Amino acid sequence: xxxxxxxxxxxxxxxxxxxxxxxxxxxxxxxxxxxxxxxxxxxxxxxxxxxxxxxxxxxxxxxxxxxxxxxxxxxxxxxxxxxxxxxxxxxxxxxxxxxxxxxxxxxxxxxxxxxxxxxxxxxxxxxxxxxxxxxxxxxxxxxxxxxxx
Amino acid sequence: xxxxxxxxxxxxxxxxxxxxxxxxxxxxxxxxxxxxxxxxxxxxxxxxxxxxxxxxxxxxxxxxxxxxxxxxxxxxxxxxxxxxxxxxxxxxxxxxxxxxxxxxxxxxxxxxxxxxxxxxxxxxxxxxxxxxxxxxxxxxxxxxxxxxx
Amino acid sequence: xxxxxxxxxxxxxxxxxxxxxxxxxxxxxxxxxxxxxxxxxxxxxxxxxxxxxxxxxxxxxxxxxxxxxxxxxxxxxxxxxxxxxxxxxxxxxxxxxxxxxxxxxxxxxxxxxxxxxxxxxxxxxxxxxxxxxxxxxxxxxxxxxxxxx
Amino acid sequence: xxxxxxxxxxxxxxxxxxxxxxxxxxxxxxxxxxxxxxxxxxxxxxxxxxxxxxxxxxxxxxxxxxxxxxxxxxxxxxxxxxxxxxxxxxxxxxxxxxxxxxxxxxxxxxxxxxxxxxxxxxxxxxxxxxxxxxxxxxxxxxxxxxxxx
Numbered sequence: 001x002x003x004x005x006x007x008x009x010x011x012x013x014x015x016x017x018x019x020x021x022x023x024x025x026x027x028x029x030x031x032x033x034x035x036x037x038x039x040x041x042x043x044x045x046x047x048x049x050x051x052x053x054x055x056x057x058x059x060x061x062x063x064x065x066x067x068x069x070x071x072x073x074x075x076x077x078x079x080x081x082x083x084x085x086x087x088x089x090x091x092x093x094x095x096x097x098x099x100x101x102x103x104x105x106x107x108x109x110x111x112x113x114x115x116x117x118x119x120x121x122x123x124x125x126x127x128x129x130x131x132x133x134x135x136x137x138x139x140x141x142x143x144x145x146x147x148x149x
Numbered sequence: 150x151x152x153x154x155x156x157x158x159x160x161x162x163x164x165x166x167x168x169x170x171x172x173x174x175x176x177x178x179x180x181x182x183x184x185x186x187x188x189x190x191x192x193x194x195x196x197x198x199x200x201x202x203x204x205x206x207x208x209x210x211x212x213x214x215x216x217x218x219x220x221x222x223x224x225x226x227x228x229x230x231x232x233x234x235x236x237x238x239x240x241x242x243x244x245x246x247x248x249x250x251x252x253x254x255x256x257x258x259x260x261x262x263x264x265x266x267x268x269x270x271x272x273x274x275x276x277x278x279x280x281x282x283x284x285x286x287x288x289x290x291x292x293x294x295x296x297x298x
Numbered sequence: 299x300x301x302x303x304x305x306x307x308x309x310x311x312x313x314x315x316x317x318x319x320x321x322x323x324x325x326x327x328x329x330x331x332x333x334x335x336x337x338x339x340x341x342x343x344x345x346x347x348x349x350x351x352x353x354x355x356x357x358x359x360x361x362x363x364x365x366x367x368x369x370x371x372x373x374x375x376x377x378x379x380x381x382x383x384x385x386x387x388x389x390x391x392x393x394x395x396x397x398x399x400x401x402x403x404x405x406x407x408x409x410x411x412x413x414x415x416x417x418x419x420x421x422x423x424x425x426x427x428x429x430x431x432x433x434x435x436x437x438x439x440x441x442x443x444x445x446x447x
Numbered sequence: 448x449x450x451x452x453x454x455x456x457x458x459x460x461x462x463x464x465x466x467x468x469x470x471x472x473x474x475x476x477x478x479x480x481x482x483x484x485x486x487x488x489x490x491x492x493x494x495x496x497x498x499x500x501x502x503x504x505x506x507x508x509x510x511x512x513x514x515x516x517x518x519x520x521x522x523x524x525x526x527x528x529x530x531x532x533x534x535x536x537x538x539x540x541x542x543x544x545x546x547x548x549x550x551x552x553x554x555x556x557x558x559x560x561x562x563x564x565x566x567x568x569x570x571x572x573x574x575x576x577x578x579x580x581x582x583x584x585x586x587x588x589x590x591x592x593x594x595x596x
């Protein structure tokens with residue numbers, strides 16, 4: 001299975017007084033990784049997607065399991081795969097790995113939306129082809145996990 | 150069922166170019182509401198909890214359904230109940246309502262943790278009593294929903 | 299001299315690993331205090347100002363002296379006065395006090411701007427009258443300080 | 448004059464409803480650029496500086512002139528030079544350029560501080576040598592501007 005991979009830095013201002021990454025920052029990392037995926041993998045800059053194509057991918061649901069905390073100075077690798085690709089809906093799985101261990105796993109479901117009319121739109125075919133490359137194999141366990149959520 | 154209720158403001162810097170609240174900000178709202186719950190309902194300031202008691206409640210899992218977007222100027226009411234109260238684990242449900250409609254529902258599961266040793270701790274009894282007041286009735290549907298996640 | 303006064307909370311996610319408020323958060327506090335000033339003192343909600351009146355006050359210059367750090371749990375009082383009120387330019391001074399001492403002083407100069415045309419606009423008279431109430435007396439030292447910047 | 452140069456991206460969550468970068472985000476960019484300068488130019492990771500050396504550089508004063516707004520999708524070049532290098536104080540100038548024009552110029556003065564004792568410390572010699580490479584020539588105008596602040 002192909003995945004999109006990038007790296008994140010847990011910076012000075014991201015860490016809370018308990019010494020670990022403040023969780024709203026983790027959701028910001030997920031957005032940044034998504035922007036990188038659009039530009040580097042799909043081939044469209046996220047600002048063009050919003051400003052030229054007037055399409056957005058607002059979040060419909062978010063399910064995150066936090067396994068071990070991220071700390072100041074950590075530089076986790078983030079691996080993105082696609083667990084669901086509907087006509088207009090897109091489910092991306094983000095696995096953050098630090099020192100070979102999974103720090104967290106997030107499943108983010110979004111819907112391709114015309115941001116003027118606020119109506120769902122089919123995902124344009126050129127983008128869909130690129131997203132299909134990231135599709136997870138239909139494993140019974142994984143699919144089950146996705147459906148349960 | 151008793152709930153803790155407070156209000157949030159969707160401010161200038163919280164809104165993205167698509168005109169809706171940027172989702173990492175929504176997780177920041179959830180943290181702010183949690184801090185208010187500790188101070189106003191449980192009766193302990195969150196900074197005392199961390200700095201004096203050396204206890205924290207790091208996030209174990211987060212499940213959020215986004216039903217309608219929050220916009221600049223919105224001032225949603227947030228209602229907090231407790232869907233799970235274990236020996237050291239605490240599951241809080243946050244329902245954001247804007248103009249009488251649910252904008253989003255979040256279930257956040259945390260574990261009471263000694264932030265020096267990073268070991269789970271039983272939730273102190275005085276706090277537990279206050280959290281019990283927010284416990285949801287054991288409805289089959291709701292409980293099922295909580296367990297599935 | 300009259301001032302607008304409000305209070306800020308240094309929250310969990312605002313503090314860096316050195317234990318003090320991360321300075322980008324302090325600029326966010328200044329924006330939040332400004333939004334409160336517009337609503338509570340001038341009498342116009344900041345979201346209405348932007349969305350209905352299509353006016354904004356983008357920042358032209360910012361000068362801040364940090365005297366003592368703000369820490370997690372601090373709840374500084376912020377006092378706002380007006381050190382400059384031009385035809386379209388507005389200079390606000392923000393003094394943050396914690397335990398009777400000045401933690402920081404910020405002078406923020408903005409320009410009333412039509413956000414469609416991106417052209418400066420005279421500050422509407424009704425707002426100007428309210429801002430005049432916050433004008434600092436023309437002290438030679440203070441004025442000098444303001445001009446030097 | 449040598450400078451340290453890096454690039455910043457104005458991302459989705461950084462832009463306000465008026466369509467321009469929300470100014471607290473600009474201060475976050477300045478912190479990120481500073482972290483890059485420490486690692487890439489001085490040769491010490493910022494997390495090591497804080498966590499191993501127990502030194503920090505809290506902000507003493509900040510003076511920023513905003514010349515033209517940064518917009519969603521902009522990728523300004525940031526050039527850093529040193530306008531002041533004292534025994535323990537360090538003044539860095541950050542010039543953000545977008546499409547060949549200066550978007551903003553920030554002068555940030557910090558003090559090398561022992562973060563346990565909260566006492567100023569001489570900047571270690573190895574770091575000072577690297578910072579000296581970024582020193583601006585003693586132009587009368589520039590020096591004057593720095594002193595006036």
